[in-house]
Amino acid sequence: MADDVLAGYRVTRQPYYRPVADEVALFEAAYSVRMPMMLKGPTGCGKTRFVEYMAWKLSRPLITVACHEDMTASDLVGRFLLEASGTRWQDGPLALAARHGAICYLDEVVEARQDTTVVIHPLTDNRRVLPLEKKGELVRAHPDFQIVISYNPGYQSLMKDLKQSTKQRFGALDFGYPEHAVEAEIVAHETGVSAEVADKLVAIAERARNLKGHGLDEGLSTRMLIHAGSLIAQGVSPLAACGVALVRPITDDPDMRDALDAAVATFF
Numbered sequence: 247m248a249d250d251v252l253a254g255y256r257v258t259r260q261p262y263y264r265p266v267a268d269e270v271a272l273f274e275a276a277y278s279v280r281m282p283m284m285l286k287g288p289t290g291c292g293k294t295r296f297v298e299y300m301a302w303k304l305s306r307p308l309i310t311v312a313c314h315e316d317m318t319a320s321d322l323v324g325r326f327l328l329e330a331s332g333t334r335w336q337d338g339p340l341a342l343a344a345r346h347g348a349i350c351y352l353d354e355v356v357e358a359r360q361d362t363t364v365v366i367h368p369l370t371d372n373r374r375v376l377p378l379e380k381k382g383e384l385v386r387a388h389p390d391f392q393i394v395i396s397y398n399p400g401y402q403s404l405m406k407d408l409k410q411s412t413k414q415r416f417g418a419l420d421f422g423y424p425e426h427a428v429e430a431e432i433v434a435h436e437t438g439v440s441a442e443v444a445d446k447l448v449a450i451a452e453r454a455r456n457l458k459g460h461g462l463d464e465g466l467s468t469r470m471l472i473h474a475g476s477l478i479a480q481g482v483s484p485l486a487a488c489g490v491a492l493v494r495p496i497t498d499d500p501d502m503r504d505a506l507d508a509a510v511a512t513f514f
């Protein structure tokens with residue numbers, strides 16, 4: 247019965263996820279004790295794909311919330327809706343997940359204001375409850391409920407970081423760009439390009455990643471390599487594909503673009 251409510255959140259097809267280290271086993275162990283988990287790592291390195299895969303593997307529905315600055319506690323917890331016949335309570339995504347036993351994934355949680363983030367506190371310690379203050383209800387989390395957040399360690403300023411009291415409620419897994427051969431395997435799988443082309447794309451990314459902090463704010467992500475590969479698979483020339491998908495999005499600085507173009511030309 248309860249499962250019907252979450253029918254739309256089931257991960258029915260196995261997502262492609264290529265394990266990089268022991269993250270699958272560690273997450274399974276964390277889930278078995280319902281430890282709240284934090285996935286840390288740069289943009290486009292597989293965090294969202296990993297949580298989709300784990301939800302599938304654990305047969306739990308997955309409710310994802312993209313966090314943003316204007317998000318309020320009500321957006322997570324729920325609100326009364328005005329209807330012709332009166333008012334009706336509507337659970338927010340966090341209440342829905344807690345009540346019925348889903349994995350709730352709060353993506354880019356630092357984007358939310360700290361006063362919003364604290365609503366997860368009673369759910370992420372041994373109380374495992376969610377007070378719906380406006381409704382006057384205390385939801386006891388379903389035994390299957392787990393909370394997962396993602397966090398990009400590079401982007402935080404002092405103003406915008408999780409409180410220690412939030413951080414310390416979570417276990418954490420570090421994500422990064424996979425080692426060369428694994429990343430090439432992922433790019434080939436996701437785009438259909440040959441192993442040779444995937445290998446070159448990863449080699450370009452590795453050069454560019456060395457420029458992080460020397461003119462580039464962030465490394466080229468696996469996601470960008472997949473963009474480039476999918477253009478190549480469409481018949482776009484590798485040089486043009488790399489320009490569109492790798493070089494131009496990441497920098498507007500003419501010298502940096504030249505340096506990246508040169509890296510691309512070395513391999514294609």
Ligand SMILES: Nc1ncnc2c1ncn2[C@@H]1O[C@H](COP(=O)(O)OP(=O)(O)OP(=O)(O)O)[C@@H](O)[C@H]1O
Pocket residue numbers: 262263264265266287288289290291292293294295296396398424432436468469472
């Ligand atoms: N280990 C992996 N196995 C399979 N696919 C992967 C893996 N790592 C990255 N990918 C691919 O990279 C793409 C980007 O990954 P994903 O969307 O999970 O990034 P993210 O870490 O959630 O980024 P963001 O922080 O921007 O949300 C995925 O769509 C997937 O194709």
Ligand SMILES: [Mg+2]
Pocket residue numbers: 293294295353396
């Ligand atoms: Mg993501």
